[in-house]
Amino acid sequence: MLRIMLVVSALLLAVLGCAPVAPSTIQVTDSKIRAAFTQATTGAAYMTITNHTDIDDRLMSVSALTYIARDIQIHTMLMEDDMMIMQQVTDGVALPAGGEVVFGPGGFHIMFIGLQTALDEGKHIALTLNFANAPAQTVNFPVVAMHTNSMPH
Numbered sequence: 520m521l522r523i524m525l526v527v528s529a530l531l532l533a534v535l536g537c538a539p540v541a542p543s544t545i546q547v548t549d550s551k552i553r554a555a556f557t558q559a560t561t562g563a564a565y566m567t568i569t570n571h572t573d574i575d576d577r578l579m580s581v582s583a584l585t586y587i588a589r590d591i592q593i594h595t596m597l598m599e600d601d602m603m604i605m606q607q608v609t610d611g612v613a614l615p616a617g618g619e620v621v622f623g624p625g626g627f628h629i630m631f632i633g634l635q636t637a638l639d640e641g642k643h644i645a646l647t648l649n650f651a652n653a654p655a656q657t658v659n660f661p662v663v664a665m666h667t668n669s670m671p672h
C-alpha cells in the first residue's frame with residue numbers, strides 16, 4: 520500500500536512539475552477592524568491584498584456571515600479643497616496581477632454603515648471578500664485598538 524502511494528505521489532509530482540509553479544491565489548494579510556466605542560454607528564476594516572495570480576482582478580464587494588451592519592461598503596479617501604473626504608467605491612478596487620493593495624487609514628477601507636454589533640477589542644468578525652475573477656474568500660478580521668492621528672476612517 521505504501522509503495523503504491525509512493526508511486527502515485529511520484530506521478531503527481533511529475534504531472535505538477537510540468538505546470539507553472541506560481542501559486543494562483545489572492546492572499547489577504549494583516550486583516551483588522553478598528554475597535555469602536557459602544558455607541559458607534561460606523562466602523563472600518565483594513566487589510567493587505569496580494570494578487571499572486573497572473574490575472575488582473577478586482578475586489579467588488581464585501582459581505583458578512585452575520586448581520587453586523589445595515590450596509591458594508593468599500594470606501595476610498597480623496598483630497599477635496601485640502602480636506603480628506605471619503606467616497607464609496609462602486610466599481611471595485613483594482614488588484615493588478617502580481618500586485619499588492621493596502622487598505623488602511625487614509626486610503627481604501629471597508630466601511631460598516633449602521634453598525635449592528637459592538638466592535639470590542641479582541642472580538643473576531645468573518646468577512647467575505649467577493650472578487651471579479653477569483654473565488655470569494657472568507658477572512659477572519661480581529662478587532663484591534665488603532666491609534667492614529669488621521670480621520671476616524
Ligand SMILES: [Cu+2]
Nearest residue numbers: 594605630672
Ligand atoms: Cu469610510
